[in-house]
Structures are given as C-alpha cells and as structure tokens.
Amino acid sequence: MTDGWAPELLLAGVVLLGGCVQWLTGMGFALVAVPGLVLLLGPAQGVVLANCAAGANCAAGAISAFGLVDGRRAVRLPVMAPLCLAAVITVPAGTWVARQLPEPALLACLGALVTGAVALVMRGLRVPALRGGRGAVVAGGLGGFMNSAAGVGGPPVSLYALNAGWTVREFVPNAQFYGVVVNLVSVTSNGLPRLTAPVWAVAVTALAAGALAGRALTGRVPENRARALVLLLALAGGLSALAKGFAGLT
Structure with a gap:
C-alpha cells in the first residue's frame, strides 16, 4: 500500500462493508471484500487477508465465529461433514495454482471467478x-x-x-460453520498476510x-434487499478486478 491514509481508509471501508453484509447474508464477506x-493489496495478500477475516477468528474475532455463537444449534453436521472434508482436501490445490500464476493473470482469474459466481447465484441455477x-x-x-x-x-x-431447498434461516449458521473451517484451513495453507502493524x-x-x-441491522433490512x-x-468488484487483470496482461 502507498503512503498516506487514503489506502488505509479504503481498506477499512471494504472490510467494514464485508463484515456487515456477512452478518446479514451468512456468506457475503468474500464476494464483497475480495475484489477490493x-x-x-495485490492478489496474494488480499486473498489471505480475506481468509483471515472471514473465518480464522483473527485478533478481534472473525465475523463467521461471531455468528456461530448464536447459530451453533442449527448447524447440520451430517451435511457439513462431507462439505468441510471435501474442502479441506482441495484447499492445497488452490494454493498451488495461485502460486504458479503471475499477478495480472491471478487478478484476472479472481475477477472472473467472482463475476461468474455472482452470475450463477443471481440466476438461481438448479444443478442435479x-x-x-x-x-x-x-x-x-x-x-x-x-477459497x-x-x-x-x-x-x-x-x-x-x-x-x-434451505431457507435463509437454515443457510446462515451452516454457511458460517463452513466458513470458519475452510478459512482456517486456507490460512494454514496460504500463510498469514504480510501487512504492517x-x-x-x-x-x-x-x-x-x-x-x-x-x-x-439484522432483522431490520429485508433479506431480498441485502x-x-x-x-x-x-x-x-469482480468486473473491476477482471478489467485490471486483463490490462496488466496486455
């Protein structure tokens, strides 16, 4: 990051917004915060900071862990067990791929993944x-x-x-449980971000x-609007990252 307070203020805004929407939707932090x-910070440091913030209970506590305090009884362990186990197995592969790509290519891939993921979720794709x-x-x-x-x-x-066919009430605690597990494993695989104090x-x-x-704001903001x-x-954010990545490749 460059000198001056502007980059820090931008980072604070991105993280604050991501933390807020995570509480409202169960899994909004990464989608909102990762592109910014x-x-x-660059792809490598931005991704691992997002991993820390989303699930590792770092410093003041990660947003996923906050949610689990209230929602732990609603977690569906028979479903979460295969979800989390499969994620743990594939995390090292994602780390390896990210380390092989040059920064512009990684940034373009990040933008494409976010943009494509949003498009699929917006369409409500049904996949047998x-x-x-x-x-x-x-x-x-x-x-x-x-991740x-x-x-x-x-x-x-x-x-x-x-x-x-899960409702939002069912989804939030289970998404947060998954987020804690997969982000802790991702941080272990990727390491902590190298940031100044x-x-x-x-x-x-x-x-x-x-x-x-x-x-x-929970309960005050309609779920569909959030x-x-x-x-x-x-x-x-995904389109911005995609555009910057492609610009770096040309």
Whole structure:
C-alpha cells in the first residue's frame, strides 16, 4: 500500500462493508471484500487477508465465529461433514495454482471467478449434481479450491443450499460453520498476510465494527434487499478486478 491514509481508509471501508453484509447474508464477506482487497493489496495478500477475516477468528474475532455463537444449534453436521472434508482436501490445490500464476493473470482469474459466481447465484441455477451427499462433496471441493485460490469459496455452498431447498434461516449458521473451517484451513495453507502493524490495526478494527453494524441491522433490512446489494457490489468488484487483470496482461 502507498503512503498516506487514503489506502488505509479504503481498506477499512471494504472490510467494514464485508463484515456487515456477512452478518446479514451468512456468506457475503468474500464476494464483497475480495475484489477490493486484491486491488488494494495485490492478489496474494488480499486473498489471505480475506481468509483471515472471514473465518480464522483473527485478533478481534472473525465475523463467521461471531455468528456461530448464536447459530451453533442449527448447524447440520451430517451435511457439513462431507462439505468441510471435501474442502479441506482441495484447499492445497488452490494454493498451488495461485502460486504458479503471475499477478495480472491471478487478478484476472479472481475477477472472473467472482463475476461468474455472482452470475450463477443471481440466476438461481438448479444443478442435479449439487444434491444429496454427492452434491455436498462437489460443492465442498469446489468451495475449498476457490477459497484458497481466490478467497471466494461461498458460491458453491450457496448453490448447494439453493438446490437443497434451505431457507435463509437454515443457510446462515451452516454457511458460517463452513466458513470458519475452510478459512482456517486456507490460512494454514496460504500463510498469514504480510501487512504492517497499522494496516492490521485498521483491518481488525473495521472488521469488528462491521460485525457490530451487521448485527444491529439484522432483522431490520429485508433479506431480498441485502442479498441484491451484496450481489451488485460483488459484480462491480469482480468486473473491476477482471478489467485490471486483463490490462496488466496486455
């Protein structure tokens, strides 16, 4: 990051917004925050910071862990077990792929993954392969790979929940449980981001503030509006990252 407070303020805004929408939707942090984080910090550092913030209970506590305190009794362990196991297996592959790509190519891939994931979720795609036990393994495997490579592992689980007919109330605690597991494993695989102490302080403070804001807004913001906002923000960020990546390749 460059000198001055502008980049830190931008980072704080991205993390705060991501933390807030995570509380409202169960899995919005990565979709909203990853494009902005990778543009500010670069793909490698942006992805691992997103992994930390989304599930590793880093410093002030990650937003997923906050949600689990209230929703742990609603977690469906028979479904979460194959989802999480498959994700754990594929995380190293995502880490390896991310390390092989040059930064512009990785940035373009990140943007393409976010944009494509948003498009699939917006369409509400029904996929027979994402049903039952086999569907849980497929969704978990894809989510683990995408999470460690691009910081965006939620869309496959969202599509699984859609095909399983889960309500938002059922989805949120299970998505948060999955987020804690897969992000902890991703951080272990990718390592911690190499950030200065002031940047860490800004990120942790913004994350805690976003979680508190999201908790305060829960029940006050209609679910369909929160979902639409998350998807539009994610789409804009994904397209921006995609454009910057392609510009670096030319």
